[in-house]
Amino acid sequence: xxxxxxxxxxxxxxxxxxxxxxxxxxxxxxxxxxxxxxxxxxxxxxxxxxxxxxxxxxxxxxxxxxxxxxxxxxxxxxxxxxxxxxxxxxxxxxxxxxxxxxxxxxxxxxxxxxxxxxxxxxxxxxxxxxxxxxxxxxxxxxxxxxxxxxxxxxxxxxxxxxxxxxxxxxxxxxxxxxxxxxxxxxxxxxxxxxxxxxxxxxxxxxxxxxxxxxxxxxxxxxxxxxxxxxxxxxxxxxxxxxxxxxxxxxxxxxxxxxxxxxxxxxxxxxxxxxxxxxxxxxxxxxxxxxxxxxxxxxxxxxxxxxxxxxxxxxxxxxxxxxxxxxxxxxxxxxxxxxxxxxxxxxxxxxxxxxxxxxxxxxxxxxxxxxxxxxxxxxxxxxxxxxxxxxxxxxxxxxxxxxxxxxxxxxxxxxxxxxxxxxx
Numbered sequence: 014x015x016x017x018x019x020x021x022x023x024x025x026x027x028x029x030x031x032x033x034x035x036x037x038x039x040x041x042x043x044x045x046x047x048x049x050x051x052x053x054x055x056x057x058x059x060x061x062x063x064x065x066x067x068x069x070x071x072x073x074x075x076x077x078x079x080x081x082x083x084x085x086x087x088x089x090x091x092x093x094x095x096x097x098x099x100x101x102x103x104x105x106x107x108x109x110x111x112x113x114x115x116x117x118x119x120x121x122x123x124x125x126x127x128x129x130x131x132x133x134x135x136x137x138x139x140x141x142x143x144x145x146x147x148x149x150x151x152x153x154x155x156x157x158x159x160x161x162x163x164x165x166x167x168x169x170x171x172x173x174x175x176x177x178x179x180x181x182x183x184x185x186x187x188x189x190x191x192x193x194x195x196x197x198x199x200x201x202x203x204x205x206x207x208x209x210x211x212x213x214x215x216x217x218x219x220x221x222x223x224x225x226x227x228x229x230x231x232x233x234x235x236x237x238x239x240x241x242x243x244x245x246x247x248x249x250x251x252x253x254x255x256x257x258x259x260x261x262x263x264x265x266x267x268x269x270x271x272x273x274x275x276x277x278x279x280x281x282x283x284x285x286x287x288x289x290x291x292x293x294x295x296x297x298x299x300x301x302x303x304x305x306x307x308x309x310x311x312x313x314x315x316x317x318x319x320x321x322x323x324x325x326x327x328x329x330x331x332x333x334x335x336x337x338x339x340x341x342x343x344x345x346x347x348x349x350x351x352x353x354x355x356x357x358x359x360x361x362x363x364x365x366x367x368x369x370x371x372x373x374x375x376x377x378x379x380x381x382x383x384x385x386x387x388x389x390x391x392x393x394x395x396x397x398x399x400x401x402x403x404x405x406x407x408x409x410x411x412x413x414x415x416x417x418x419x420x421x422x423x424x425x426x427x428x429x430x431x432x433x434x435x436x
Contacts, residue, residue: 060336061159061371061407063151063292064282066275066321067175069133070300071364073347073357075386076103076310077317078365079120086349086385088357089307100378105314108322114376115325115334117368117435121380121389124345124361124396129301132344132361137176139400139427146417150176151403152292153185154425158409163289165251170285172278173296180417187292193277196257256288257281270323273297273316279324286328286337300343303356317341325369334370338406341367342399349385362388366399372406374435397429405431 075081075090080103082092091104095113102110109116126132131142138148149157152169153176161168169187178185190196255261259280270276278295285293297316302309321341328334346364347357363382369375381391404411404425411426 060162061155061291062162062286062333062337063155063371063403063407064279064286064324064337064339065151065175065292065294066279066317066339066341067133067137067294067296068300068317068341068343069174069296069298070129070302070343071132071345071347071359072300072313072343073302073306073310074120074363074365074382075347075349075357076306077106077314078102078118078367079363079382079386081349081384081386084349084385086351088351089355090310097376097378103310103314105310106318108318112322112325115329115369117373117375118378119366119368119380119394119399119432119435120363120378120382121391121393122346122364122366122396122399123389123393124364127345127359127361129344134176135396136342136344136400138179139397139425139429140423145419146421146423147177147179148423149179149181149185150187150294151407152176152187152294153178153181154404154409155292155407156185157181159291159407161289162291163253165253166256166285166289168290169292169294170282170290171294171296172281173274173298175294175296180423187294190257190281193259193274193281193295196259196281197254253288256284256290259284266327269319269327271316271319273320275316276320276323279320283324283327283331283333286333287331302347303352303358304354306347306351306356321367328370337370338368338372338403339370340403346386349387360387368402368406368435372408372436377434379432379435394432395429397427398432399429401426401429402431402436406436 075087080090080092080101081087082101092101093104093107093110094100095102095110097113100113102113124132124135126135126141134140134142137150140148152171156168167188168185170190171187172190172193175187177187188197259267259277262280262284267280270280275295275297278297282293282295299309300313321339325334325339328337328339343364343366345359345361348360349357352358363386379392380389380394382388383390401411409425411431412424414422414424416422
C-alpha cells in the first residue's frame, strides 16, 4: 500500500479548499470521508444487487433468531412460533416469524474474535485486520467486478457506516449517507455559482494542479480522486439525485417501514436498489446489551422486525427480491447466561445471521446450537463460510486472486466454503 506523504496531505487540503471556497459546493469538501464514489468499471453485468443490514454491537441469538424456551438461559424474552413448522423466534420478531418462509436463518455462526472492531472488520471483509493492508468491503467488490447498473448513480452506498474500498482504491469507494432522512446533504450550489462558472473554476484548479499530477502519474489514489470528483459533479447535476430522498415516498410506505433509523435506512436502501444502485449497507447500532437487555430488546427487536419484514415485502412486490440478496449480519453473539446487570456479555462462539432474496434457498434454518445456544451443535458456519456463501450468491469469483498495490495476493472468500444447502 502507498502511504500518504506530506505533499499528498497538502494536496488533499488544497483540493478541499478549492471545492469549498472557490467552487462553492460544500459537498465536495467531505472527501476525507470518501464522500462520492467512483467511476464506471464497465457496463453492468447482470442485475445482482445486495442490501446488507449490519447490527453493530453484537445481536443476541437467544433474543432474536435462536431462542431456547426450555433452557434456564432464555431470560426475560418470550418465544413465538414461526411460519415454519417447529421453528421459533423471539417474541420481538412477530412479523418476521410470519415471513419465515422468505428467510434462510443460520444459527450456527461462530467467530474467532469477541472484540467489536475486529469482529466487524472480519465480517465485512473476510480478513483479520493487519497493519500493512486494508481490505475491501462488498460494495467495492461488486463495483469492480460487476460494474455499475446506472450511469449516474453510484455503484454502492453506505447508510450509517461500512467498509471502504481498501486496496482497490478510491475509484471504488461507496457513497456515505449519515442520516437516511436527509440523504446526501449540501448538494445545492450558491445561486451565484452557475454551471459555467463552476466549470471554469474546475479548469483553474487543474491548472494549479498540473505540476502535482506530473509527479504522481500512475498513483491510483490520485486518479481515483479525479474520478470521484467527476462522478460527484455528474450526480449533483442529475435528476437521479432524487433517489436519495425518502420523503418522495407515500406516507403509507414510510409508516410501513417505521420511524426507527433502521426503518428509514431500509426504505432508502429499497429506493436506491430500485433506481440502480448495486449495493447498500445499512448500519444499525446499540446491540451491545451488557445492561437492561429486556428494555433494549423491546426497542431494537421491534425496529428490526418492522424494517426487515417491510423491506422483503416491498422488494417482492416490486419484482426486485429475486435479484437482490438481503443479509442480516452482526459481529458475534451474546453469552447465554445473563450477567448481574440484567444483560448478556460478548460471545463469539455462537450467533445467528440471516439471508433472503436473490440466490438463496429460503424457508429454512441451517445449523443448530446446543441446548443453551453456547456452541454450534450441528453444521458450524465460520465467518469465512458465511462470506463465501454471500460471494457465491452474488456471482463473484470467490477463488480468484487479486493483488494489492504492494503485490500481495488476496481472494474474496479466504478459507471459506459456500453453504451448498443455502446458495
